[in-house]
Amino acid sequence: MKEKDFKEILTHYLKGRSTGSQRDHLSDFEHYLLRENSKSVFQSKQHKKQLQKDLLKRIKKEIHPKRSNWINMAAAILIVVALGLTYYLSTPLNPPMEYVEISTHENQIKSILLSDSTHVVLNQNSLLRFPKSFTDASRNVLLDGEAYFKVSFDRKRPFNVFADSVVTKVLGTEFNISTRDKRTSVALIKGSVVVTGLGKSKLLKPKQKISIDYITAQVEQQTFDPQLEIFWMDQQLSFDNVELGSIVKILESKFGKTISISDSSLSQIPITGTFKGKGITSILLSISKAADFSFRINDQEQIIIYKSD
Secondary structure (H helix, E strand, O other), X not given: OOHHHHHHHHHHHHOOOXXXXXXXXXXXXXXXXXXXXXXXXXXXXXXHHHHHHHHHHHHHHHOOHHHHHXXXXXXXXXXXXXXXXXXXXXXXXXXXXXXXXXXXXXXXOEEEEOOOOOEEEEOOOOEEEEEOOOOOOOEEEEEEEEEEEEOOOOOOOOEEEEEOOEEEEEOOOEEEEEEEOOEEEEEEEEOOEEEEEOOEEEEEOOOEEEEEEOOOOEEEEEEOOHHHHOHHHHOEEEEEEEEHHHHHHHHHHHHOOOEEEOOHHHHHOEEEEEEEOOOHHHHHHHHHHHHOEEEEEOOOOOEEEEEOO
């Protein structure tokens, strides 16, 4: 690429008139020069962050505030310009990365196999954006909604899921991510992940879940039941000699319903088995056949369990 052509692309970008292809070229430019030169230019990661911060302040003074969606990238671009524009322009430009977007509608779940053999199950009303082929250095995907990930292990290429403003970094593991209404949760099934959001990073262990609320700026961490977290995926619950009273509490928590047991003796009935259903009514119907009880829903949408006649 000629220097004149590159300057034209950069000028269009700073004026907010760049095309998608031009923005891809600038992104390639940023990542290439940072990869090739950052070790010799920046004294430390803190030094790099401070330079970006200083440049960002200058740019904000010169650019209309409504352009904030691309100010950060402009700062990064100016940093790498300082690293050596001539070196970059003398190197053949790689073609822009090709991306794939897969979305789901109401009552639709899709199974996706990525180029690195990572398996993703995308929940209803969700979207996943990912490169058709990952690079040799990283594996990055964008999620809007909810999905279950079983990541193929690759020590040299971390797998990053960007969900709203939360980044989940893994090497190889299984986890569930949900991001809706400015609230993102990450629940780890197997392995380990590092979750970053609101300026904090947390290392999760199996059966740990972190929830980040960008409206209240709250971060919560708790333990969870894996089969309840990914119930949406296979629509089934399994119990091994669990009392009905305990199962009722689980169902109340999962489905947000109030359930009462009219006869206390029913609470102690042990339940064993795998029960399938798309909702709480279907699940209770399956369990009732095994435990010989009945249930009804009153006018307040409360579920009442009682002995069968």
